[in-house]
Amino acid sequence: xxxxxxxxxxxxxxxxxxxxxxxxxxxxxxxxxxxxxxxxxxxxxxxxxxxxxxxxxxxxxxxxxxxxxxxxxxxxxxxxxxxxxxxxxxxxxxxxxxxxxxxxxxxxxxxxxxxxxxxxxxxxxxxxxxxxxxxxxxxxxxxxxxxxxxxxxxxxxxxxxx
Numbered sequence: 001x002x003x004x005x006x007x008x009x010x011x012x013x014x015x016x017x018x019x020x021x022x023x024x025x026x027x028x029x030x031x032x033x034x035x036x037x038x039x040x041x042x043x044x045x046x047x048x049x050x051x052x053x054x055x056x057x058x059x060x061x062x063x064x065x066x067x068x069x070x071x072x073x074x075x076x077x078x079x080x081x082x083x084x085x086x087x088x089x090x091x092x093x094x095x096x097x098x099x100x101x102x103x104x105x106x107x108x109x110x111x112x113x114x115x116x117x118x119x120x121x122x123x124x125x126x127x128x129x130x131x132x133x134x135x136x137x138x139x140x141x142x143x144x145x146x147x148x149x150x151x152x153x154x155x156x157x158x159x160x161x162x
Contacts, residue, residue, distance in 0.1 A: 013038050014048065018055050025056040028066050032073050041077035042121070049075075071125050079114045081159050083107070084125035085137045091127075096135040102152045103137065119160065 017034050021027040031052065036044055044052075044067055053060040067073045071084065083103060087096050104110055107120050114121040130136035133145025144155055 010038065010048075011051070014051065015055075018052070023056055025058045025062075028052070028056065028058070028063065029070060029073070031056075032063070032066060036073060040080065041118075042080060042082055043074035043077050071123075077114075078123075079121035080119050081139050082121045082123065083137055083139050084123055084128070085111075086127060086130065086135065087124045088127035088131070088134075090131040091135040094134040099135045099137060099147055099152065102147075102149050103156075106153055106156050120156075 014035055017031055017038075021031050032044055035048060035052070036042060039045070039048070044063075049063045049067060050060050053063045056063075064075070067075045074082070085091075085096060085100055085103065100111065103122055107115055107122055109115055109120070109122055111122055111124060125138065128136075128138055128143065130138075130143045130145050133143075135147065136143055136145035137147070138144070139155070139159060144151075
């Protein structure tokens with residue numbers, strides 16, 4: 001891969017991440033999650049996926065298998081903060097749709113969309129293990145549950161810096 005297609009600062013970060021995992025291809029999920037956290041659009045661009053594959057000595061297709069399998073890893077640009085609403089069986093029983101409606105109203109977007117300012121992307125997720133506080137959503141790596149309309153607005157405003 002031509003390293004000059006990707007910002008040199010990002011390449012340096014990727015190299016440090018790969019080195020911290022000893023270039024272990026068994027750590028590809030964690031490597032990709034960490035790399036994604038350094039990309040403002042919150043995704044793994046094609047050039048980065050190719051670079052990671054080359055550096056780990058695995059086919060790009062294996063890197064893409066991981067990217068497309070795990071909902072926390074994105075292959076398309078997302079907002080700075082990804083809001084994932086769980087819609088597992090438990091969350092469905094606990095009326096996740098109510099939480100969805102509040103999130104859509106508060107962010108002024110529908111599921112699968114990104115706010116105009118690029119701050120938030122709203123999407124569904126499979127279970128992330130928060131059944132005890134269901135219905136729940138996750139923003140980036142932080143899980144929120146036992147939600148009310150007021151609590152959701154407070155959480156979103158915190159991420160907005162308000």
